[in-house]
Amino acid sequence: MTRLASLPLIVLLIGIGALAMLIPALHAWVVRDLETARAFLYPSILFLALFAMIGIATSNYVIRRQGRSHLISLLAFYTVLPVMLAVPLAEAVPDTRFFNAYVEMVSSATTTGFTMFAPERLPDSVHLWRALVAWLGGFFVWVTAIAILAPLNLGGFEVASTEEVGQGASVGTTAIDRIADPSERLVRFGAKLFPVYAGLTAVLWVALILAGDRPFVAICHAMSTLSTSGITPLAGNEQSGAGLGGEMLILMFLVFALSRLTFSADDRADGWVSLSRDPELKLGLTIIVSLTVLLFLRHWVSTFEEPLDVSFREGLLGLWGALFTVASFLTTTGFESAGWDSARAWSGLSSPGVLLMGLALFGGGVATTAGGVKLLRIFALYKHGVREMEKLVQPSSVGGAGQAARRFRRQGAYVAWIFFMLFALTIAIVSTLLAGFGLNFEEAMIMTVASLSTTGPLASAAGEAPIILAALNDGAKSVLVMAMILGRLETLAIIALLNPEFWR
Template sequence: MPRRSHGVVILVALMGLTALAMLLPAAVGFTLREHQLARAFLYSALLLGAVTLFVHLANRSGSVEKMTSAHPFFYLSFAYVFLPVLMAVPLTEAVPGIRFVDAWFEMLSAFTTTGASILEGEVTRSLHLWRATVAWGGGLFLMSIAVALLAPLNLGGFELFRNQSGVVGASLGRGEMHQSIRIDESYDDKVLSRLADQLRVIAPVYVGVTLFLWVALSIAGNPPLVALMLAMSTLSTSGIAPEGAINGLASEMLIACFLIFALSRRLWPGAQSMQQMQGPRLHDPELRLAAVILAVILVALILRASFMSSPSGLGAQLATIWGHVFTSLSFLTTTGFISEVGGGVSGIFVGAAGIVVLGLAMLGGGVATTAGGLKLMRIFALTWQARREVSKLVYPDSVGGDGERLRSLRRDGAFSAWLFLMIFIFTLTALTALLTFTGLRLEDATIFAVAALTTTGPLVHIAGPEVLHWAELGDAAKVILALGMLLGRLELLLLLSIFWRR
């Protein structure tokens, strides 16, 4: 049956939402008497709204042709590359002297929830709010497309949840395990309905949790506008906020509580293949693995404090320990907030200890959440398979039990997790090599590549012996890192499925 392109419909909707989002910094700019900035966003919103209306009318009333099924990687990549172009238009007018390629890079890093910024000097609160708003919308977009587009294909981490329900990967024989990875008309016909269903389920909760955290942070003593930025950046795991924005221990504890939402998709509605897993949410493998990782870091810090004499007293030591734990949780979820209570950049994981946050960012958060990295469920699958292999070394004739779910995770889940890990390492190596060709040192290139691929922009400020800055990069390096952000956000197995259906 003839039909319109679903990719065009999704893109038009995203353009309209982008135009509406521009009205928020425009209103704040007028309130703060930043009239030039406010006019830039207002005029851009009106222009983009008009263009969106014309495209919608043309797509609605024009000729309708039969469309061949398209792989979601193509129109998702187009959305992540094209939308930042539109988002960068008001930025070029609001920031004096900024080049368009820099504005595009800024918006791409925000939309992919990376939070890498090349803006230096005095950046107005309205601009920070625009970056946080773009990242917040990017987080909602990501959580929706993960279930609507990737789950039916057993991609994006959902390949680890086979055999859990009939929703994802229902057929499970060794020869059938990849039958659901099929881009055909039956898949394409349901794209819009699945996406709309996911938005109806997740958007009210996403907005409600953000508003709740905004109010809580305001009560904790943060200015309302800064509290809104922090709430948006926490839920989207972008780490976008003015320098020194987090006000005190109460604010950090609130943010830490809500960062837990990035550790498991089971804490959010939707994603039926995950929700139907057996056991309460507290027994979720991703949450348990995250707790173990943070507990190991906490014990190491306590032992370190006990062996090192500190004249600053018990209170300062507890503040330092809390700062390290909060920062560890933040980088595990690929957010990138650095605890001010623990001493900020100069007092958290200084020197060679920055390798810890580098590893935490690579581990990442939960599947189908706004976090990046390898994802905890993949690490759990590899760990569980390694545990079984070690057991077979001790008892070669033993029979693995653990139930049907964990046996499937050891077999098929560990294979897909290992495949993803190898592609991740290969991509990281390629990005690092390309960055060295632009003149960066190997160590700096590695840090920038990890930050881009794990979508953890603030990582460059703390992972190395010296503080690095995104603004110091050349245009070639920015394009390479933009590609890394895109690949890190769109799941590398999604790219592989274009060429290899199995």
């Protein structure tokens, strides 16, 4: 086991991906879809043999810069590994090109949730494979955020750090050096977080089955909820057998995408009491409740302009539909409530695209599976803005809450603003490239926000009509692939890779 853990990270990921192919192969064999079973079994055997050969060849390889190596492995996980993951998908789905399968796997690995195929076109085992890859991608985000990005002050951790972005914290003792080693941190946090991640998924799976979902649909939705990928084998959430009860269960588990304190005991200095002081959780819940109430109250405003014939029951269903959908898109999951249409009718909201894209851009918590700008950066900018307004009223006032809070409001807000500007610039560049490949302004903006925030369901929910990804040309798909990878890794991590000091 120690020898396996010492292998390069990308080699380990090849082995894990090859083993994961056996799960849909077994499922296809159980449902007697032998052709699909072979499509997953044979590549699994092939890539396990490849893993064994590469593992033997690299068993004595000594990595001089662990942080740099693992950051490169992060990039390889989202760019190179989907090539392997796409092989069984391309074999199992007839009449599709390998490039389309590759785009699908990048979408799953980054937990974006874009799909190139209509649900009825894919066998159940392929739907399971999409959800499983996204689920593994979500766990990968959990572990690498703490084990790799946190020591390098990337991924949102730079907001509260005193060190330079991408350079890591300075350490003074041998014991701390060992704890900060990325390989040891990967093993330690992986072993600690996997039972939590798998256990939460299993609990939600069983709960959705009890609520009325088929076991297959329940496991797909459970994995998609924990990974915030929004992948579903159904054409719409209204087809779910769990109904309103299933949505309530999913909403409860979306809280794990708002703050890492909900699942990481190491960050809770005062136990569960720390949650009450967590700025990300409080900000996320405030946004969800506030927007839901505003959408609900908007009904009274819209009735002055045009009377709406909506019953009280439809109003309550609309209130729930707004609550669930707002929470889902804020966490970049992208599930739509079966009552979302009632919510739009109740509030008179005919074009919800801007609202949903704004929520996805805000995103969830740092070191969670959610994408977007992240709530901690939004909170840092908010605190800085409040402090600046206080200084306008009382120029000689001194900011309270201690040195750490003052550093958070100053340096933290400064780094958050830089990231926000880079994010806005990336939106402009990606949308321009998509427009150059034939998309109109609305489609280009929706697809840009969806890919950079890793919220694929925006493609079908934000516009007047769903955007069909399969109809896009290869140039547009290539831009989306780059945008999804950039959205998951974040701009600062890419800049850190390009920093000459990082390679010295």
